[in-house]
Amino acid sequence: MNTFFLCISLGLCFLMFVSFYRCLMGPTILDRLIGVNAIGTKTVVLLLLIGFLYERVDMFVDIALAYGFLNFVAVIAASRYFHKRKGLYEGSFKETKEIS
Amino acid sequence: MAQSPPNICDSVQSEEHKKKFSFVSFFLTFILMFFTWVVLSGNFSTLLISLGVISSLLVAWFFHDLLFPDVTSRYPGLFFGFIAYIPWLIWEIVKANFHLMFLIFHPRMKELIDPHITVFQTNLTSDLSITILANSITLTPGTITVTATADGLFSVHAIDRRSADDLPGTMLSKVADIYGEK
Amino acid sequence: MNLFVVICLCIGFLFLLGGTVGIIRMPDFYTRLHPAGKLDTLGLFAMVSGLAVYNLHHFSFGALLLSVKMMLIVFFVFHSIPTATHAIVDAGMRAGLSPLTRKKPSQLQGTGEK
Numbered sequence: 296m297n298t299f300f301l302c303i304s305l306g307l308c309f310l311m312f313v314s315f316y317r318c319l320m321g322p323t324i325l326d327r328l329i330g331v332n333a334i335g336t337k338t339v340v341l342l343l344l345i346g347f348l349y350e351r352v353d354m355f356v357d358i359a360l361a362y363g364f365l366n367f368v369a370v371i372a373a374s375r376y377f378h379k380r381k382g383l384y385e386g387s388f389k390e391t392k393e394i395s
Numbered sequence: 396m397a398q399s400p401p402n403i404c405d406s407v408q409s410e411e412h413k414k415k416f417s418f419v420s421f422f423l424t425f426i427l428m429f430f431t432w433v434v435l436s437g438n439f440s441t442l443l444i445s446l447g448v449i450s451s452l453l454v455a456w457f458f459h460d461l462l463f464p465d466v467t468s469r470y471p472g473l474f475f476g477f478i479a480y481i482p483w484l485i486w487e488i489v490k491a492n493f494h495l496m497f498l499i500f501h502p503r504m505k506e507l508i509d510p511h512i513t514v515f516q517t518n519l520t521s522d523l524s525i526t527i528l529a530n531s532i533t534l535t536p537g538t539i540t541v542t543a544t545a546d547g548l549f550s551v552h553a554i555d556r557r558s559a560d561d562l563p564g565t566m567l568s569k570v571a572d573i574y575g576e577k
Numbered sequence: 578m579n580l581f582v583v584i585c586l587c588i589g590f591l592f593l594l595g596g597t598v599g600i601i602r603m604p605d606f607y608t609r610l611h612p613a614g615k616l617d618t619l620g621l622f623a624m625v626s627g628l629a630v631y632n633l634h635h636f637s638f639g640a641l642l643l644s645v646k647m648m649l650i651v652f653f654v655f656h657s658i659p660t661a662t663h664a665i666v667d668a669g670m671r672a673g674l675s676p677l678t679r680k681k682p683s684q685l686q687g688t689g690e691k
Contacts, residue, residue, distance in 0.1 A: 367657040374668040533659035
């Protein structure tokens with residue numbers, strides 16, 4: 296069972312790297328925010344899996360819960376902050392008007 | 396379309412509600428907080444339990460009007476209605492998630508999707524039911540609530556026609572049934 | 578018992594994979610929010626509930642509390658991800674990002690008020 300958990304964790308790490316592409320290359324800042332949110336969701340599961348691998352679930356459950364809270368607060372704060380930035384994306388969104 | 400959404404926290408805590416003290420909402424908040432404390436700590440020594448009682452009392456004293464603003468006799472029915480609503484919602488989420496998975500892995504995805512914004516008017520009035528409906532719409536794939544006003548005016552971003560067509564339909568009637576607003 | 582856990586984890590992983598591929602493949606910002614917000618929610622629900630069942634393998638009161646705590650994570654995520662998605666889409670609306678639409682007049686008939 297531990298091997299299976301390890302495989303799933305490695306797959307999750309791979310998915311996090313794929314989401315990180317959106318963080319780096321996102322055309323707008325909000326795209327990067329979506330990438331960060333997706334990585335945070337995967338990290339919650341990954342922390343639980345690490346807890347099972349190290350057999351210290353009682354500790355890692357708390358860490359996962361706190362990480363979930365922090366991720367939520369970070370996304371809310373960042374999106375509230377970018378409310379005020381009107382016209383920040385002028386150049387970036389005009390090209391995505393029509394479906395290619 | 397870019398109208399400012401209502402600030403939900405403001406409308407819950409109007410000035411009239413702040414003054415009066417209701418013991419039932421205080422007690423419910425205390426029970427909820429203490430249950431959370433027990434689950435999160437998982438330790439049953441006398442010191443920790445008494446600390447939990449003290450902090451739950453403090454939190455319940457300060458925020459008793461936040462979670463349960465006005466407790467009426469229909470709260471139990473509302474609670475069980477919400478419990479009965481959850482399995483239907485989860486089944487709906489699963490069904491619609493498979494549709495979204497099909498869209499994502501389809502090789503010609505850009506011809507299948509048809510993003511657009513739909514506006515519809517509902518007759519919900521209470522804050523809680525509007526919040527629940529908005530979150531349910533967001534969780535059902537293919538649709539995201541963009542704005543929801545206090546009058547029940549929703550604007551929804553849908554990813555294709557099929558998920559937008561059955562939008563207000565059954566979900567609205569289920570939520571309205573729970574809250575008896577129809 | 579173990580089979581159930583393996584199936585849960587695989588389904589959850591499949592959903593998370595779908596969400597990630599959707600984030601990469603979707604053409605614009607608003608459509609990217611759909612897979613990000615929702616496939617992740619269901620994937621996390623499936624994976625964490627599978628782990629909570631696996632945790633009850635050696636049954637004791639502490640293990641039960643741990644499983645309840647994991648379901649608390651699920652409950653919290655079910656509230657927080659729609660709220661975060663709504664906050665992001667609201668920020669996009671206020672910043673003036675216009676959503677991508679298919680410009681065909683024959684298909685735009687049903688967009689009116691319902």
